[in-house]
Amino acid sequence: MIAELGHFALILAFMVTITQSVIPMIGAHKGWSNWMAVGRPAAIAQLALALFAFGALTYAFVTSDFSLKLVVLNSHTAKPLLYKITGVWGNHEGSLLLWVTILALFGAAAALFGGNLPPTLRARVIAVQGAIGVAFYAFILFTSNPFLRMEVPPFNGEDLNPLLQDPGLAFHPPFLYLGYVGLSMSFSFAVAALIEGRVDAAWARWVRPWTLAAWLFLTIGISLGSWWAYYELGWGGFWFWDPVENASFMPWLLAAALLHSAIVVEKREALKSWTILLAILAFGFSLIGTFIVRSGVLTSVHAFASDPERGVFILGILALFMGGALTLYAFRARAMEAKGVFGTLSRETSLVVNNVLLAVSCFVVFVGTIWPLVAELFFGRTLSVGPPFFDAAFTPFMIGLALLLPIGAIMPWKRARPGRVLYALRWAFVLAVSLGALAWAMQTGKSALGPVGVFLAVWLIAGSVVDLLLRAGRGDLKSRAQRLLNLPRADWGKSVAHGGLGLTIFGIAAMLAWQVEDIRVAKIGESFTVGEYAITLNDVQEGRGPNYFYTRALMEVRRGGALVASMEPEKRVYPVAQMPTTEAAINQGLLRDLYLVIGDPQEGGGYAVRTYIKPFANWIWLGAIIMAVGGILSLSDRRYRVAAGARREKAAPAAPVPAE
16 A cells, blocks of 8 residues: 555656646746746655655565565565665665655755745746656656566565675665755756856855755765775775766766856856856766666666666656757857956966866766777777776876865965965975875885875875965964854865865875785685784684675784784675675774685685785775865855855846847
């Protein structure tokens, strides 16, 4: 009964969304306030119906309702409750229902908290958001219905993919979807502004919090996925340039560029055209990511690998919204004439260069991701583009970005004096060079990656500190401290996020440059040395978990005779899914991780054992957390929450450009 009600609620949400996409748009065009007002209750009703449908599907998973085909394919009575719940979105159909629920959430948020928006702009934003919903509700109901019934329900299900039965991955997809779908709001604002024919500082102030929220959720989601890959897959890495990893990373890069570009529109009314284009492309790459995950055209451990017909449907959605938005963008070029004039050396120019670096790096990732498909379709060749290409092609742009950020952050608007800017950063540069040189002197026979990472990290962090101190102004220590505390949260958020990026860069460089790896066959009772640690394989046990069988190694790690840790890496086999997984044992620390993996038994006796010593590994995710904190600080700035000060009612607004 609950499942039928959920299915009915999904159909009703589809019908309400059609109303939401049509009535407010007509009302905005005609100037009919009562028609525009329909958008608000429609968006709220759609959210309520989508939440009910999602709740009904969750109830079916929790109660193991095997009359639903989706529950049969992705659940099992022996599965822990957490993974029964995460099974709701651990598949194609359920994750799409989560997608449209989040889409409805953002649409309702715009309806509820968009009171400061001009009525016509708000109506059009809600209508465009509704139009996106119409496409995805149609996709679900006609090709991917999560409420399909089994004619003869089985006694038990086929279980969820064992790789997805992990706490880190349980929360990774919802955060990613909040980021993916959050960029639909930037897209809706861009299309609504193009329809109205006006892009100004007020529009930039309104679009920034939505973009910032999407970027924040993507940051959290990507870092959770990276952390999961590090400890769950057992290969010791944190990023493999997998197509689905790239699918989330590309919108993140464009969202970061959009955030910086919107600042120029807000402060100087320049880069309007570029900002609108970034808003369109950022959501476009979210749709491309959806296609990669669900079409099955690219192989990935993360992909749902659905049938190609569904991929064609998604391509149709992509063509409709991207093609329509870009066509409208071409027609409205006159509405986006820049007003602000700035010199070659200025904060505006630095933000332009920042945007170029982020956009080109996104394009590099896109080419590397899609090239195997292009090579197979047009040249009949099977190619694999892996980490060596991405490391060589992507890294220079990130180095350039890291070098630029501290300089651009303290540059004045309109025109800057390079001598004054460089003088302000002199001690930050000296400190970065000194610590980089120290790292170079301490390492022996290693690459330059570590020292360069140290330099860039210190440069970013020290540059962020200099930025804050300059904003505190001159005077005695007490007055400067007071001004520092009174700085807007957005200023603090920017500096904290840049500092977090520095920590992540340092963690990546240090781990890749200085890690120690050892692969060997070890017999029970045997000890071996890796770096400064003596490791002993004491025993190997067989056992059974809640829904799996395990082979567990009991290992001791000592340094100088003193016990450092007792570690228990495992190999698991899930009998229902007939799939093995690797559970690495990690002794985590602030300065290094000890990482042990037990492999298969060997013919001559003993077990394959992989050992890694990973310096500063946790600084990668510590930096990501600090970046997210910076985003939260900025998002909590009242100016961005309510767009205070963004309206220009007193100023004469530019006349809307008539439709072409």
